[in-house]
Amino acid sequence: MNWIDATLPMRRETVHWPGHPLYTITDMMSMDKGEVMNVTAISMCSHFGTHVDAPRHYVADGTPVDQLRLDILVGPCRVVEYTGKEHIPASYIQELDLRGVPRLLIKTSNSAILGRPEFHEDYIALTPEATRELVERGVKLLGVDGYSIGPYDPSLGMPVHSIFLGAGPDQVAIEEVDLSKVEPGDYQLITLPMKLTGLEAAPARVLLGYE
Numbered sequence: 001m002n003w004i005d006a007t008l009p010m011r012r013e014t015v016h017w018p019g020h021p022l023y024t025i026t027d028m029m030s031m032d033k034g035e036v037m038n039v040t041a042i043s044m045c046s047h048f049g050t051h052v053d054a055p056r057h058y059v060a061d062g063t064p065v066d067q068l069r070l071d072i073l074v075g076p077c078r079v080v081e082y083t084g085k086e087h088i089p090a091s092y093i094q095e096l097d098l099r100g101v102p103r104l105l106i107k108t109s110n111s112a113i114l115g116r117p118e119f120h121e122d123y124i125a126l127t128p129e130a131t132r133e134l135v136e137r138g139v140k141l142l143g144v145d146g147y148s149i150g151p152y153d154p155s156l157g158m159p160v161h162s163i164f165l166g167a168g169p170d171q172v173a174i175e176e177v178d179l180s181k182v183e184p185g186d187y188q189l190i191t192l193p194m195k196l197t198g199l200e201a202a203p204a205r206v207l208l209g210y211e
Contacts (some may be wrong), residue, residue: 052193053173056129057200077103077189078200105143143174
């Protein structure tokens with residue numbers, strides 16, 4: 001099995017959502033300063049970098065990230081590519097063959113900007129109508145190469161999250177997946193969010209395997 005690491009590197013320059021705290025690292029102990037070991041403190045938002053959104057993100061009593069089902073986070077997945085310049089419409093989803101595909105990753109033009117430090121408000125996301133279509137067709141795990149599954153405009157972005165994450169206790173969204181080196185096709189997906197007890201999201205390592 002060959003593996004592609006579809007995870008953004010976590011560093012100061014990694015893009016963050018406007019208004020979220022910056023990713024910061026602090027040397028608590030440093031061998032460069034003559035101390036006996038290196039110890040580092042990290043501060044960040046739970047939605048920083050490549051991360052998993054659990055239903056609790058938009059459902060008050062929804063499943064937290066540490067209780068997501070492993071058989072949803074790990075297994076066969078399909079990567080598709082959307083080349084449009086507008087937000088993903090329902091018509092695009094309707095044209096996809098999603099029979100027996102509970103895990104879907106969507107590659108867009110976002111892959112060209114995701115690794116840059118500046119935030120682009122015009123990133124490609126799903127429309128509410130496309131999101132409903134995914135739910136109706138049984139998609140449990142949705143991954144995107146954008147900062148969010150929903151548009152930057154909260155009047156659209158919030159409904160997209162509510163529709164998808166509110167569709168059931170096992171819904172999973174993965175945001176900021178690095179698909180820049182991934183071709184459309186079928187893969188084995190491993191998604192391992194940090195086990196942050198009771199929280200709505202967590203940074204994750206995302207791997208795609210192929211023969």
